[in-house]
Amino acid sequence: MNRLTERLHNGIIKENPTFVMMLGMCPTLAVTSTAMNGLGMGLSTTVVLILSNILISLLRKVIPDKVRIPAFIVIVASFVTIVQLTLQAYIPFLYSALGVYIPLIVVNCIILGRAESYASKNPVFASAFDGIGMGLGFTIGLTLIGIFREILGSGAIFGHSFLPEAVNISIFVMAPGAFFVLAGLTAIQNKLKMPSATNVSDEKQEDSIAEEEAPDTVGEEILQAEGEEREEAEKE
Secondary structure (H helix, E strand, C coil): CCHHHHHHHHHHHHCCCCCCCCCCHHHHHHCCCCHHHHHHHHHHHHHHHHHHHHHHHHCCCCCCHHHHHHHHHHHHHHHHHHHHHHHHHHCHHHHHHHHHHCHHHHHCHHHHHHHHHCHHHCCHHHHHHHHHHHHHHHHHHHHHHHHHHHHHHHCEECCEECCCHHHCCHHHHCHHHHHHHHHHHHHHHHHCCCCCCCCCCHHHHHHHHHHHHCCCHHHHHHHHHHHHHHHHHHHC
């Protein structure tokens, strides 16, 4: 697996922002009442993440270290404004649905975290793929939560109803429903031994147990050699 592919795998699976790192919980829980809202917020964040990673990587040797965080925020805020105005002009229904959470992308810890930990220290292409991987991972997480909440709460998916209203559980389209669905999906991850914020891989557990239970063979060999020398000395 080359470095660019590893960046994609890292963001989507290994360090998924939603289910593994548990980052960006504010929009994750607030706007995922429908699958479309989750997809829209995820893609908006992805665009900002990719563009900000690219520009920060290009300017990584220019931005003074003492003012890097304010500089990152200005860069991110500029791209968020572009995305916000684009949604307002061309996708007004999504702009209205996401509301205040669009400008709040500026302080999303995923974006600032990747800018600080990766884009400011790595070349442009790697930073761009890091943004794509993390953005897709975030989008997949939000969309999955939105799909489950919409099916359970409204009997629909992406606005298309297929279940009668009698079986709808309205709490799932309310605030508590986001916590229930997130907890359920995390439980499934743990059951399937997938990477998540609340489990440890079996390999790591087995390695730690093996290290604890492994006998001190070197020490035993030394003691055995000393015993043999003592017996030889007594015979002499």
